[in-house]
Structure formats: C-alpha cells, structure tokens
C-alpha cells in the first residue's frame with residue numbers, strides 16, 4: 001500500500017469520527033441548553049456549591065470570554081473558567097458542564113493520581129507532538145524528492161507513543177470527572193432525578209470526543225509505523 005492508502009485506511013475514519021463527535025457535543029449541548037433546571041441554579045452557583053460540599057475552598061470561578069464549550073479548570077492558578085452560557089445559564093447543559101469542570105478541581109484538590117500524571121505529562125506530550133510533526137514533514141519532503149528514510153518514520157512512531165499515552169491517561173480523568181459530576185449534582189439536590197438523563201447525555205457526548213481522540217492518536221502512531229515499513 002502507498003502512504004495515501006495507509007492514511008485513508010488508518011487515519012481517515014477517525015477524522016470523520018472526530019468530526020461526528022464534535023457535532024454530537026454541540027447538538028447535545030444546544031438541546032439541553034433549552035431545558036431549564038427545576039431548581040434554577042446557574043452553572044457558577046452549581047460549581048461553587050459542589051466545590052464547597054467537597055471541602056474545596058481555594059478555587060476561583062470566573063466567567064471566561066472564551067467561546068462556547070471552552071470551559072476548563074486551570075490547575076496552575078486553581079481557577080475554573082466557564083463560558084458565559086455555562087456561567088450564567090440555568091439549564092441542564094450548563095449544570096452538566098459546570099459540574100464536570102468542578103469535578104476536575106476536586107480531583108486536583110484530592111490529589112487524584114491520573115490527573116497528577118496527566119498534568120505532569122502535558123509539556124512532554126506537547127514536545128513529542130512538535131518533534132513528530134518536524135520528523136514527518138522532513139520524511140514526506142524527502143519522499144517527494146524520491147528518497148525514503150524509514151528510520152525517520154520509525155522514530156516518529158516511537159516518539160508519538162508519548163502522545164498516545166497522554167491521550168489514554170486523559171480517559172480515566174475525564175470519565176471520573178463526569179462520574180463525580182452526575183453523583184454530586186444529584187446528592188446536592190441541584191438536579192432532581194428526572195434531570196439525570198439529560199445531564200448524562202451531555203456528559204456522554206463530551207466523553208466521546210476524548211475516546212475518539214485516543215483512538216485517533218493510536219491511528220496516527222500506527223500510520224507512522226506503517227510508513228516506516230514501506
């Protein structure tokens with residue numbers, strides 16, 4: 001197989017899956033944004049309450065200027081940054097996202113090991129990504145000039161395993177934050193039992209993007225290794 005066929009077989013399906021997962025997240029968020037919580041709690045209030053109930057008192061909650069679905073917890077300055085729709089929204093979707101991000105802050109506070117490992121691996125994963133990008137670019141340029149240097153792609157595949165490990169360690173971190181979110185929202189009385197399925201739908205859609213990203217990183221690694229065999 002030539003490199004284009006290998007790409008089409010190995011990587012392309014995951015590019016499409018990734019696109020579908022993003023669409024699923026957006027449509028799920030939009031759908032459940034239109035369903036108001038019976039208790040009328042905003043995302044910011046929900047996050048504050050969940051943090052307080054978990055005994056976390058040193059985390060700031062800010063409304064970020066970022067676009068929709070840019071919500072995140074930043075462990076460096078212990079700040080939860082929520083997009084405007086989540087921060088002041090009182091919907092099932094805003095509660096789900098705010099509680100998920102609060103879940104990350106609680107993981108951080110409790111020293112949840114997979115999160116610590118993931119945070120420590122961030123700079124390593126970014127460097128690996130850059131090095132691999134450079135190696136693959138050089139590899140393809142040489143290929144276009146009629147030179148094949150399989151070792152370049154072998155090195156890229158091996159170094160890319162760091163990015164694969166990073167995307168895999170992200171999975172328990174994300175699933176755990178969502179599990180905490182659903183349980184804590186219920187226990188705290190922010191949502192009633194009929195609202196659980198909507199929260200779960202939003203969280204599942206978000207989780208799918210991480211699963212696809214992990215599969216995609218494995219596909220990329222196999223792609224580089226396949227090029228090394230040519």
Ligand SMILES: [Zn+2]
Nearest residue numbers: 100104174177
């Ligand atoms: Zn998350």
